[in-house]
Amino acid sequence: MNFTYLSLGPLVRLMGAPGGGEGGGSSSLLSFLPLVAIVAIFYFLILRPQNKKQKETQKMLSALRKGDRVVTIGGIHGVIQSVKESTIIVKVDENTKLEFNRAAISTVSSQAKEEKEEKNEEAPGAEEKKE
Numbered sequence: 001m002n003f004t005y006l007s008l009g010p011l012v013r014l015m016g017a018p019g020g021g022e023g024g025g026s027s028s029l030l031s032f033l034p035l036v037a038i039v040a041i042f043y044f045l046i047l048r049p050q051n052k053k054q055k056e057t058q059k060m061l062s063a064l065r066k067g068d069r070v071v072t073i074g075g076i077h078g079v080i081q082s083v084k085e086s087t088i089i090v091k092v093d094e095n096t097k098l099e100f101n102r103a104a105i106s107t108v109s110s111q112a113k114e115e116k117e118e119k120n121e122e123a124p125g126a127e128e129k130k131e
């Protein structure tokens with residue numbers, strides 16, 4: 001059996017080996033283009049929003065103060081009674097206070113003090129309207 005008629009030239013050109021043809025350099029750059037596009041999409045759709053949300057959460061947790069209405073990750077609603085370095089004490093009921101890590105706070109509604117101020121402002125205005 002004589003296989004001398006078989007040539008490896010076209011096969012080497014298809015595989016993109018160096019010296020395999022004229023377009024070898026540009027084809028290797030084009031082969032990395034989909035990988036670069038996938039990395040860019042991954043960054044803009046997953047990593048960037050996640051980092052942004054993490055910064056907002058950290059900002060919210062560092063701004064906790066007494067009187068804020070909070071909801072914990074477990075769904076417990078309450079008002080912050082005191083703030084410590086790594087924990088907070090939440091008043092859940094008249095006689096019930098619970099201590100949580102700062103990371104256990106899911107959402108903050110800082111309207112506790114603002115609601116009291118609005119009620120105080122509305123009360124004198126309502127009395128004036130009645131008279």
